[in-house]
Amino acid sequence: MAVRIRLKRLGRRHLPFYRIAVMDSRSPRDGRSIEDVGHYDPMISDKSQRVTLNMERIDYWISVGAKPSDKVAVLIDKVKKNRFGTASEPPPMTAPKEPPPPPEPAAEEAAPTDEAEDAAAADDDATADEAAVEEEAATDEAPAEEEAAADEEAPAEEEAAADEEAPAEEEAAADEEAPAEEEAAADEEAPAEEEAAADEESKEDGEES
Numbered sequence: 001m002a003v004r005i006r007l008k009r010l011g012r013r014h015l016p017f018y019r020i021a022v023m024d025s026r027s028p029r030d031g032r033s034i035e036d037v038g039h040y041d042p043m044i045s046d047k048s049q050r051v052t053l054n055m056e057r058i059d060y061w062i063s064v065g066a067k068p069s070d071k072v073a074v075l076i077d078k079v080k081k082n083r084f085g086t087a088s089e090p091p092p093m094t095a096p097k098e099p100p101p102p103p104e105p106a107a108e109e110a111a112p113t114d115e116a117e118d119a120a121a122a123d124d125d126a127t128a129d130e131a132a133v134e135e136e137a138a139t140d141e142a143p144a145e146e147e148a149a150a151d152e153e154a155p156a157e158e159e160a161a162a163d164e165e166a167p168a169e170e171e172a173a174a175d176e177e178a179p180a181e182e183e184a185a186a187d188e189e190a191p192a193e194e195e196a197a198a199d200e201e202s203k204e205d206g207e208e209s
Contacts, residue, residue: 002026002067003024003061003064004024005023005062005066006021006023006068006071008030010030015043018039018042020072035057037054038052038053039052040052040075051078051079053075
């Protein structure tokens with residue numbers, strides 16, 4: 001049977017306490033022990049008081065073939081050489097840190113306002129550029145439209161004037177020609193009638209004689 005000197009856990013959760021026991025190596029950690037030869041309490045602040053060992057019984061069990069575990073061997077070495085050292089002092093208490101002051105809402109609101117103003121200015125510039133381009137295009141198109149309208153209106157006016165002048169000239173010519181023809185006809189008919197009357201008179205005179 002292999003015999004081991006090892007720690008046997010007792011105590012409770014977050015408050016461990018160990019017994020240093022001589023046990024069969026096949027036994028569970030917290031199983032039946034052959035003999036208890038000391039104890040170890042890691043919760044004690046003074047390191048020199050944490051370990052208590054019965055060195056006579058430990059030397060006996062080691063002499064008959066018992067083997068200590070790694071942790072128990074370290075504790076035995078510290079007890080023999082008295083090298084427990086001193087526990088480090090806890091860190092000094094410090095005042096809790098004050099929470100940082102809340103950010104100023106005015107500063108936070110000012111940034112979006114500036115961005116909004118920049119965006120609005122950019123939109124205004126873009127709108128002004130577009131308006132200028134449209135005005136230039138309208139200015140360029142206006143003379144062309146006026147020329148096209150003038151070209152279209154000029155022949156129409158000339159045709160209308162020609163249509164109006166032609167009947168007026170024809171009527172004036174007709175008015176001038178009608179009296180002239182009547183006068184000519186009257187001039188031609190008057191001598192003829194006079195000659196006819198003279199012939200009739202001469203005939204009547206001849207008959208009377």
